[in-house]
Amino acid sequence: MSTHSITWLNGQLLSTDQAVVPVNDHGLLYGDGVFEGIRFYRRRAFRLQRHLQRLRLSARAIALEIPLSTDELTAVIERLIDAFPDDDGYIRLMVTRGAGPLGLNPKNCSQPNVIAIADQLTMIYIDQQQAGARLMVSSVRRLPADGLDSRIKSLNYLNHILAKIEANHAGVDEAILLNAQGRVAEGTADNVFTVRNGRLLTPSCSEGALEGITRALVLELAQADGIETCEQPLGVYDLYAADECFLTGTGAELIPVASIDCRLLPSCPGPVFRRLQLAFQRTIAVECGGER
Structure with a gap:
């Protein structure tokens, strides 16, 4: 601090x-x-x-x-x-x-x-804005909705902290939590997006993703820019097979992903990410005034 x-x-x-x-x-x-x-x-x-x-x-x-x-x-x-x-x-x-x-x-x-x-908040992977963050799929599962609904932003983050510890031990920047069914939920402090064949995909909140403010904005910006979007269940395969992947959050803003479980993504930062990052910065300029 x-x-x-x-x-x-x-x-x-x-x-x-x-x-x-x-x-x-x-x-x-x-x-x-x-x-x-x-x-x-x-x-x-x-x-x-x-x-x-x-x-x-x-x-x-x-x-x-x-x-x-x-x-x-x-x-x-x-x-x-x-x-x-x-x-x-x-x-x-x-x-x-x-x-x-x-x-x-x-x-x-x-x-x-x-x-x-x-x-000031310094995310561990802020320096990866251009090189991209390195991710792993955690063995820690996201708590199910009948245990603690992901829409409740509570002070108890131990579930996510355990996944972060696992990422630290693995020497990577961030961990992805799966839900009880083995589908992608979210990162330890961020939402997850993938791009495949020009389509922007992200897990729905029913899969265990927080209803992120930045997540919602990215979906709005993508739709306004003519990028096809879909909220749908994603498996680990969808992470590995993605053309692009990136993380979003109030703390993270937008962070491109370079690798997942040591598998390099084809594009980082990718063209869809670059378009959305520019649109995100323009939104800040409009809503908060001035250039950044």
Whole structure:
């Protein structure tokens, strides 16, 4: 975390190293809470209302009452951006269940904590923007929807962390999680796209993929650019046989993939990726102002 990191915590703006929550917060004890990652460019939050809507839906799904309205959360984010020293950055917005007695039962937790941290985010494979990221298919499976629905962006990421550890041990940049049926779900912190014969393919959310904000934007941009898109089940074969592959996410933005399980892809960055990356940058310029 950088020395410039700042945090909004329950109404106070603090240096992040001064921000504290009780050790009996159920967000810490049990991962009981929800979060959003939000990019800002030129001091404007990108697609903020979509992020706040997803936060509310995640909170509703776990019966967590957010103590601030959408307008109040918007004001929090704007205040944090104004106080941050850089024009571009990343915000982690979290709502925890709050402090409570030991034990899983959330009913005695006193008050949710609302936390927003502004910092710079460095993904491990940011340097692979041109060379491309190296991927592996993880042995860790994505939790099924009847265990934890992928649309809930909760504070419990242990499933994905285990896959990331596996990628670290293998010396690659990212891991792809399959669902219980052996079909492609998502990366540890990103959605997955492939291109084959000019068609852009991505797993549907029913396969275990998060309803990514960047994922949705990429599908919109592709359709507007005349690229055929399809949300459908994908197997490991579809990864290996792809002409192109890339990852998307608020943190990752768009990252091309060079190899999967040591199999080199024919094109990286490929022509479809390049078109979508340009369209993505144009969208940021339009919505956040100026050239990048």
